[in-house]
Amino acid sequence: MESIIKMSNIRKVYDTGKVKVEALKGIDLDVRAGEMLAIVGPSGSGKSTLMNLLGCLDTPSDGIYELGGENVGGVTRDQLAEIRNRRVGFVFQNFNLLPHISALENVELPLLFGGVAPKERRARAAELLERVGLGDRAEHKPTELSGGQMQRVAIARALAMDPDIVLADEPTGNLDTSSGTDIMSIFTDLWKSGRTLIIITHDPALAKRASRIVEIRDGRITSDHRNEEAA
Amino acid sequence: MRKDIHIITSLFASSGQLQKKRALLTIASIAWGTVAILLLLAFGEGLKRQLDKNRRAMGENIAVLWPGETSKAWKGMPPGRRIRPRVEDVDFVRDRMPELRSVIGEVVSWRTAITYERKTINGRVNGVSYEYGEARKHYPERGGRWLSPEDDKQRRRVAFLGDEMKTDLFGKDVNPVGKTILINNAPYVVIGVMQHKTQMGAYQGPDAQHACIPISTFKAQFGRDRLQNMLLETKRPEDMEGALKKFNGIMGPKFGYDPEDDRAFGTWNTVKTSKVTMMIAIGIEMFLGIVGALTLLIGGVGVANIMFAVIKERTREIGVKMALGAKARWIIWPFVLEALLYTFIGGALGIMIATLIAAAATFLPVESNEVMSFLGRPTLSPQIGMATSMILGLIGLLAGYFPARRAARVDPAATLRYE
Numbered sequence: 001m002e003s004i005i006k007m008s009n010i011r012k013v014y015d016t017g018k019v020k021v022e023a024l025k026g027i028d029l030d031v032r033a034g035e036m037l038a039i040v041g042p043s044g045s046g047k048s049t050l051m052n053l054l055g056c057l058d059t060p061s062d063g064i065y066e067l068g069g070e071n072v073g074g075v076t077r078d079q080l081a082e083i084r085n086r087r088v089g090f091v092f093q094n095f096n097l098l099p100h101i102s103a104l105e106n107v108e109l110p111l112l113f114g115g116v117a118p119k120e121r122r123a124r125a126a127e128l129l130e131r132v133g134l135g136d137r138a139e140h141k142p143t144e145l146s147g148g149q150m151q152r153v154a155i156a157r158a159l160a161m162d163p164d165i166v167l168a169d170e171p172t173g174n175l176d177t178s179s180g181t182d183i184m185s186i187f188t189d190l191w192k193s194g195r196t197l198i199i200i201t202h203d204p205a206l207a208k209r210a211s212r213i214v215e216i217r218d219g220r221i222t223s224d225h226r227n228e229e230a231a
Numbered sequence: 232m233r234k235d236i237h238i239i240t241s242l243f244a245s246s247g248q249l250q251k252k253r254a255l256l257t258i259a260s261i262a263w264g265t266v267a268i269l270l271l272l273a274f275g276e277g278l279k280r281q282l283d284k285n286r287r288a289m290g291e292n293i294a295v296l297w298p299g300e301t302s303k304a305w306k307g308m309p310p311g312r313r314i315r316p317r318v319e320d321v322d323f324v325r326d327r328m329p330e331l332r333s334v335i336g337e338v339v340s341w342r343t344a345i346t347y348e349r350k351t352i353n354g355r356v357n358g359v360s361y362e363y364g365e366a367r368k369h370y371p372e373r374g375g376r377w378l379s380p381e382d383d384k385q386r387r388r389v390a391f392l393g394d395e396m397k398t399d400l401f402g403k404d405v406n407p408v409g410k411t412i413l414i415n416n417a418p419y420v421v422i423g424v425m426q427h428k429t430q431m432g433a434y435q436g437p438d439a440q441h442a443c444i445p446i447s448t449f450k451a452q453f454g455r456d457r458l459q460n461m462l463l464e465t466k467r468p469e470d471m472e473g474a475l476k477k478f479n480g481i482m483g484p485k486f487g488y489d490p491e492d493d494r495a496f497g498t499w500n501t502v503k504t505s506k507v508t509m510m511i512a513i514g515i516e517m518f519l520g521i522v523g524a525l526t527l528l529i530g531g532v533g534v535a536n537i538m539f540a541v542i543k544e545r546t547r548e549i550g551v552k553m554a555l556g557a558k559a560r561w562i563i564w565p566f567v568l569e570a571l572l573y574t575f576i577g578g579a580l581g582i583m584i585a586t587l588i589a590a591a592a593t594f595l596p597v598e599s600n601e602v603m604s605f606l607g608r609p610t611l612s613p614q615i616g617m618a619t620s621m622i623l624g625l626i627g628l629l630a631g632y633f634p635a636r637r638a639a640r641v642d643p644a645a646t647l648r649y650e
Binding site: 052055057058077078081084085086090092096097098100101105109110112113114115157161169 | 234238242548551644647
């Protein structure tokens with residue numbers, strides 16, 4: 001399988017003016033299409049920083065990052081926004097849906113930024129909501145949905161532009177056990193249908209479902225192994 | 232570009248609007264500023280128009296020339312000689328300057344006894360040519376008339392009274408037309424009373440306080456034909472400069488003075504002075520406009536302030552949109568549109584209120600009130616509306632753009648990381 005993500009010797013230094021904090025101290029990571037990767041590690045290990053870099057929300061201080069064969073270094077903010085739009089689907093711990101627009105409009109948002117025509121946008125968003133089991137909730141505002149439902153809307157939104165990777169940051173962190181299990185099943189289904197997923201998590205139950213587990217500690221990868229138990 | 236516009240309008244349409252109270256206050260501050268600038272400008276415009284009207288009350292495109300003494304030696308004659316034109320010199324000038332609208336002679340008798348029945352006042356009597364009435368805006372009140380060429384030809388004993396002199400002599404309620412008064416004990420029939428006017432410029436005294444009689448009658452009764460003044464009236468204001476030059480070119484040789492000598496005839500060129508008046512009026516209007524614009528600017532600062540607060544509240548939302556692939560301009564312009572919307576609503580409201588107030592001002596009694604007759608009526612003109620709209624648009628744009636630019640600098644990673 002081809003590599004979707006190629007990171008070599010990635011460093012990230014936060015310069016607050018007085019102190020320089022090195023959050024990532026040289027990360028080499030290669031993710032192939034169709035993998036379900038779990039990134040685990042204690043707080044302050046550099047997980048979030050890695051997620052920001054993987055999701056093109058931030059750029060590395062040093063090293064080379066290629067996403068889908070495209071070098072992400074040295075591009076403008078607008079170009080980076082375009083890369084995010086096309087190649088990355090985000091799922092956040094706190095859902096991050098826009099509260100004043102409907103579930104359907106939330107799913108449409110990446111399509112709007114991607115320049116998809118209104119009719120097609122609507123149809124595609126409706127279809128995605130159907131797929132995550134929320135076809136009947138399309139016109140509801142996020143505040144009228146449960147946590148699990150909100151996260152499903154977020155997953156539909158992440159898939160809207162058919163991205164190279166789906167990047168999930170503690171997707172079950174704000175959910176009760178049963179909703180969490182639902183979400184995990186959706187991720188597993190996505191993986192089985194060939195999607196590339198990267199999940200950052202504390203949750204051992206979620207990590208266990210991944211095909212590969214990467215552990216970070218203190219800005220370095222300390223372990224990287226296949227998970228034979230993957231469902 | 233079209234894609235950008237589609238995205239921006241879609242985002243604007245789907246973005247959350249302000250809370251009602253906040254929106255109301257923002258709109259009110261803009262409306263207030265708009266009312267302020269409009270009323271100040273309307274006031275300035277009214278003042279300008281009134282000044283213009285008042286200055287024209289003396290006459291338009293006229294120059295007043297009064298004979299003086301020469302200040303330059305000329306053809307062997309020393310300076311300091313008096314120039315003494317006579318009534319017949321009016322015809323002399325008129326024949327040689329046919330391009331003028333009129334040439335007018337004026338002879339004055341100061342502190343003349345004027346009597347009606349048992350009341351006698353000391354007033355000014357002017358012997359004037361027929362054209363004086365039109366040139367110096369001596370319009371008769373209803374029921375009366377101005378002097379006619381016939382009056383002059385036949386040396387009729389007729390008098391046209393200034394409105395204040397009429398009141399002094401007859402009181403308020405008497406119609407004097409047809410009544411006989413005595414001027415230095417000679418009987419005159421009153422033929423008309425001047426319509427009241429607010430007069431800004433005057434020489435010898437206000438027109439309201441004198442009586443006018445035909446210049447031929449004056450010469451016959453007072454035995455004087457030395458001109459006090461000559462008036463030149465041109466057809467267009469720009470002709471005045473040349474006309475005055477030509478006048479001295481004609482009179483110089485006749486009276487033996489250097490045509491370059493500007494002391495032989497003292498000159499009041501009203502075209503020149505009215506230009507100054509208009510400059511002052513425009514200056515006042517600009518000043519009022521600036522004061523109004525500053526008031527409106529405060530409203531704009533209010534909008535900008537609200538937009539900053541809104542952007543701070545919506546930081547997470549902005550971060551989410553950026554994570555999903557929104558470019559900076561797609562973040563900026565919906566906010567600018569929002570600020571423009573508030574400015575537009577407030578501006579429209581302000582224009583409505585100011586128009587109502589200006590409409591109410593048309594009921595103000597301008598003519599009968601002494602202060603108002605100088606200040607004039609606040610007047611809204613299309614130019615004022617245009618200028619205000621442009622200032623409003625600019626303020627809305629700035630009040631939206633600067634806060635929104637800050638929104639576009641939001642770091643999505645930082646926004647999304649924290650609860």
